Amino acid sequence: MHQHQRRLLTIVTESTIEAHLLRDIQRWGAHGYTITEARGKGARGVREGNWEANRNIRIEVVCDDSSAERIAGGLRAHYYDNYAMILYLSNVDVLRPEKF
Amino acid sequence: MHQHQRRLLTIVTESTIEAHLLRDIQRWGAHGYTITEARGKGARGVREGNWEANRNIRIEVVCDDSSAERIAGGLRAHYYDNYAMILYLSNVDVLRPEKF
């Protein structure tokens, strides 16, 4: 079974900005995304997720290397400073490369 | 601490087929799985997760390489064409290899 390497970009951030964020990452090259509800703790404190102002979402985007760079760069430029957000990238193998 | 390499198979798909899918992936070699509720967007459009027909689930299976191949192959043969589904594989290190 032939496998193709892609990048998996995972973002954890405030749910308040979901709509804007999704619009932007698609503009920067994401063909799709998967969202799960999350809570957590980081430099900006505990986000318990028990109330609209402190819910997190965890967004995953599978894409090619250059899109991943573009999205990560865009997020760093436009979101990093002002929002609770982490972001990491890893390598994944997919079966249908044309989808991503 | 000795670590052993395994494959992590992640599937995002429609929640409607959960029962059948779980039965199949266990038949194809999964010893366990973890499910989280998800929503997202892909080639088959937005799946908002606000209603039974458009909920996604995200399934993770840690297994050895050959099981991963078998499961991915089975999913491609039996599910890919007709269901909203993506699937990707990555390498992970585990501490207790006998579990997977």
Next chain:
Amino acid sequence: MHQHQRRLLTIVTESTIEAHLLRDIQRWGAHGYTITEARGKGARGVREGNWEANRNIRIEVVCDDSSAERIAGGLRAHYYDNYAMILYLSNVDVLRPEKF
């Protein structure tokens, strides 16, 4: 865009022990964590997540290699034998290494 390699530690376990576990992994070196609600199946049977006693949580920690080792070791020593738990590690690239 310069990227730095870190370890991503993923733990799936019983939600009952959340508070204790979070305290411990922070003591062992985690600067943050992300939690999602999960359910699943493993050696200790099906955990459907429909009731307080059988809910799982999925915890992710991004950290440096030595913290990852320490946390994984601590979990193995203090939790592995008595709790439904799996744990795996993978490599991820981050943009702001100072956060983790």
Next chain:
Amino acid sequence: MIDPVVMFFLLGIAAGVLRSELRLPVQVYELLSILLLLAIGMKGGIELARQPFLALVPQMLAVIAMGFALPLLAFPVLLYFGRLPRTDAASIAAHYGSVSVGTFAVVVAWLSARDISYEAYMPVFVVLLEIPAILVGIVLAKGLGSGDSLRRSAHEVLLGKSIVLLVGGLLIGWAAGEEGLKGIAPLFFSPFQGLLALFLLEMGLVTASQLGTLRRYGLFLLGFGVLAPVVAAICGLVLAWLLGLSVGGAVVLATLAASASYIAVPAAMRISVPEANPALSLAASLGVTFPFNVVVGIPLYHWLTRHAYAIFGGS
């Protein structure tokens, strides 16, 4: 004037179309549907206990027959006029042959608000109509050789959420009776209309999200989504007249015939006829037929019934 519960539906559609950020958690949707299904079942069961069961058997058989007939009527239209692939035609036919419990709840609330009585054992018909169309749909899609798949599907629908709660409610209502259920009425019966209003708010939001698909698939679905329920309602009305139902009962049966499933059948089709495109059938059943029935259809079927009963006789 429009019924308040329908206003909630329109509010949901408006919020969805305007891309408001209003969202009901899916768990609230689930809770509402559980409460509504149980309440409908129990009300039917209470009434069933008051009837001689055997006297209902002929009616029940006739209703089941209608459940088999309706999708067979819809299928050729979808195939030849709609030029849809066989599997899609079969799947949509199954949706329209089966029923929507939400629509049933609305017609019941509509009649109550107008003090129009109806045969209160109608929830039994909801149960009876839910399944036959699914079986027909699978056979239409896969041919008669699909016995195994049929059996599995029937099994799955029987154990699906809606049937279990409706039948469970029926049995509890039947065993406990109105008096026995007085204690739980403040959760299930008194707030019924409020629960329905909230449910319709959510269905409005979901309906709005179907409108995009609808646009993509053109006029045929729109026309089918409006005409099919009217034709089916007339079938239901004729059957009701033949069975000697009251005006209220005829309106309910007509509405059941006119309604298209958007819960049990989509799930069953997804498993048994996976090649069928679910966007298509949901756009029609939820994006067109559900709002049509709720806003226009029910008053129309009542109007038709009154005139038909006036002309041909019947109470």
Next chain:
Amino acid sequence: MIDPVVMFFLLGIAAGVLRSELRLPVQVYELLSILLLLAIGMKGGIELARQPFLALVPQMLAVIAMGFALPLLAFPVLLYFGRLPRTDAASIAAHYGSVSVGTFAVVVAWLSARDISYEAYMPVFVVLLEIPAILVGIVLAKGLGSGDSLRRSAHEVLLGKSIVLLVGGLLIGWAAGEEGLKGIAPLFFSPFQGLLALFLLEMGLVTASQLGTLRRYGLFLLGFGVLAPVVAAICGLVLAWLLGLSVGGAVVLATLAASASYIAVPAAMRISVPEANPALSLAASLGVTFPFNVVVGIPLYHWLTRHAYAIFGGS
């Protein structure tokens, strides 16, 4: 006839055993348990305000003593007859020494449906019985040297959901009184039985999922799960008689003694005695004792109480 709320429980079990896809979102389960705990607490508090508090102190001490005694009674049976490992025996003993709020709600609904009055401050006993057995269980598992662990456990149970809501409800009920709480009655008091019915539907589903474990662990658990509550109920009944409780109060205290925890204690044991297998204790308390009490036990304890009170005197 079976109570309607119990029918919901049986419906849940049936749906679970038949592998129906019916599922209640865990958030609904949480909402229901929050509402029930608060309502029970407030009802107790309202009544408590009507009593001279000091007069209750002796009763309260006696009930606490029973909370310490019951697990000590169960432990040797589990250890010697059940041949269970020490930690499992201790953990199960703690489950059975403590109480189940769900069972308490059912007995209260059962008595109300039959217009049998009882000492309405009983929720206080629920609070008092919840904790001692946990402490005993930890000592039995780990020896008396476990002081630190004990303190932490007591602290955690005291701040656990059930105690906080019960005690919070008690205080609110006590401070506001029946009159003061009239405004919130339509959410907490009137739909109480309906909420309980829905809660039992969910518990039925959960119970069904325990039956597999039960089969694996054989007959001893089954026997223990049926006999332990009967023996405990008799202890409770004797104590009630000694304390001069009414027949209704005796039935409640007997049922509390008979009931086994499946919320607070499992959580506490998971943390303090992690070596104990939770499948074992839950299979017994939830898979056997809860259904036994709900379906058979409560009527049985009422029958026993009436006869005992008739023979030995008491109202």
Next chain:
Amino acid sequence: MIDPVVMFFLLGIAAGVLRSELRLPVQVYELLSILLLLAIGMKGGIELARQPFLALVPQMLAVIAMGFALPLLAFPVLLYFGRLPRTDAASIAAHYGSVSVGTFAVVVAWLSARDISYEAYMPVFVVLLEIPAILVGIVLAKGLGSGDSLRRSAHEVLLGKSIVLLVGGLLIGWAAGEEGLKGIAPLFFSPFQGLLALFLLEMGLVTASQLGTLRRYGLFLLGFGVLAPVVAAICGLVLAWLLGLSVGGAVVLATLAASASYIAVPAAMRISVPEANPALSLAASLGVTFPFNVVVGIPLYHWLTRHAYAIFGGS
């Protein structure tokens, strides 16, 4: 005596401060806020239908003017006395210029419990006061050149959950009238106080989690969070007197002026003024002002109103 709904708030705070494991699922929080917003809207709409609409326009304009004025008053205080960065001062000013629907619900329940009548179309003012302060806040943070951002923000707030549900409820209440909504009253109106109690329990838990932040940011926030509402309440009271509102109406308008948003405004500021630290504004509005208003403020504003009206005349 403290109102029972406030006791639930205190229970939530106590549970949070003691680090109890009590948690309400966020879906329950969402359900409660949806029900409360719709109920408040519908009540206002019912009343609106009874008024000549044009007669209210002057009052509405005056209230909108207050919505623009209040944040302009708060801003310099925050900037010069608080020595806060411009963006934070602007964001906090926006929070305090806008309103809290939760506080509105509490004052309404408080007045009802005391049989004090008020102009029942007050929910209209809630809607009118929600938005102006947001626009002012953005201009204060970004200057008048922020026209585009302003338009987008206004759009987003208009389509946010609170406005859609309040306005939707208003329209439904207005169109259906009290009689028309009788069917849904058992879900929306009768349990209103109970729903509010549960909502306040959750808000208590959330408030407790703000206390940590509060400690970090020192005394200024605490002082501002107590004094700002009192000053704003006096503005509201004066306006009410000028508009000829009843004592009850004046208490409501004073409380609205005194209340600080913790739902709509935080979300809008997060998007439009992301540089502002949300921990700061939430610690003040939710950690100080909300509890202050609910526990102390409302009775205080009532006391002030009664005396002011006694001195200056007014009913």
